[in-house]
Amino acid sequence: MSWGYAENNGPDKWADNYPIANGPRQSPIDIVSGASSYDKGLKPLKLKYDPSTCLEILNNGHSFQVTFADDTDSSTLKDGPISGIYRLKQFHFHWGASDDKGSEHTVNGTKYPAELHLVHWNTKYANFGEAASKPDGLAVVGVFLQIGAQNASLQKIIDAFTAIKAKGQQTTFAGFDPSSLLPGCLDYWTYEGSLTTPPLLESVTWIVCKQPISLSADQMAKFRSLLFSAKGEAECCMVDNYRPPQPLKGRSVRASFQ
Numbered sequence: 117m118s119w120g121y122a123e124n125n126g127p128d129k130w131a132d133n134y135p136i137a138n139g140p141r142q143s144p145i146d147i148v149s150g151a152s153s154y155d156k157g158l159k160p161l162k163l164k165y166d167p168s169t170c171l172e173i174l175n176n177g178h179s180f181q182v183t184f185a186d187d188t189d190s191s192t193l194k195d196g197p198i199s200g201i202y203r204l205k206q207f208h209f210h211w212g213a214s215d216d217k218g219s220e221h222t223v224n225g226t227k228y229p230a231e232l233h234l235v236h237w238n239t240k241y242a243n244f245g246e247a248a249s250k251p252d253g254l255a256v257v258g259v260f261l262q263i264g265a266q267n268a269s270l271q272k273i274i275d276a277f278t279a280i281k282a283k284g285q286q287t288t289f290a291g292f293d294p295s296s297l298l299p300g301c302l303d304y305w306t307y308e309g310s311l312t313t314p315p316l317l318e319s320v321t322w323i324v325c326k327q328p329i330s331l332s333a334d335q336m337a338k339f340r341s342l343l344f345s346a347k348g349e350a351e352c353c354m355v356d357n358y359r360p361p362q363p364l365k366g367r368s369v370r371a372s373f374q
């Protein structure tokens with residue numbers, strides 16, 4: 117049986133097949149703002165995304181993701197806490213069955229209804245898979261979602277949901293600009309962590325934005341209409357696809373802001 121988020125294959129069971137689940141730099145974490153230290157050496161994030169690199173949107177049975185062409189330096193992340201050039205590979209989300217939960221990172225114990233992850237890999241390595249096995253291989257920008265105003269940019273993604281309702285479905289998705297999903301203020305916390313799903317590799321420099329973006333309650337409800345299950349299987353709503361916070365194990369969390 118493969119991993120998931122149910123009672124029998126969820127986060128509490130992942131260590132059975134992925135012992136790194138109990139490793140020293142696991143993600144997500146609870147960000148205790150008062151315990152984070154301002155680092156004036158941290159640079160502003162430099163995100164440059166080219167909408168023409170946007171390829172497709174797919175339901176992979178754990179979340180939905182939008183994938184990008186990463187054969188050139190057209191869509192990249194630079195500066196911030198990282199050195200070198202990291203290329204955007206994909207973005208995806210995690211969310212809850214109700215608005216009181218769903219994010220992976222929490223802030224002073226507060227859960228947001230959803231969290232966006234923009235996944236980038238270090239171009240000092242040959243490709244994403246190679247980079248995913250290196251301690252400085254990946255950089256993921258996390259953005260919290262809160263219920264509020266309707267989000268026109270997210271609506272373009274939501275409009276594609278009927279085509280990817282079930283696990284394994286995908287469709288072309290062109291010309292989307294991920295910059296349109298970023299908050300106005302790019303203040304962030306950063307720490308060394310891991311992938312938040314199996315294989316839970318400890319290769320991620322996490323960059324979590326302080327300011328959330330908004331979407332309407334109706335838009336959030338549409339996320340919950342996606343399915344973990346494949347066409348023809350008993351329908352299982354794609355909700356609560358988040359891992360809870362993991363032990364900090366002595367790690368420090370730095371802030372780019374005072």
Ligand SMILES: CCCCCCc1ccc(S(N)(=O)=O)cc1
Pocket residue numbers: 233235244245248256310311312313314315
């Ligand atoms: C060698 C294959 C590794 C595939 C890893 C795919 C993956 C990407 C990002 C995240 S997340 N939630 O930490 O952003 C989890 C998993």
Ligand SMILES: [Zn+2]
Pocket residue numbers: 208209210233312
């Ligand atoms: Zn994620």
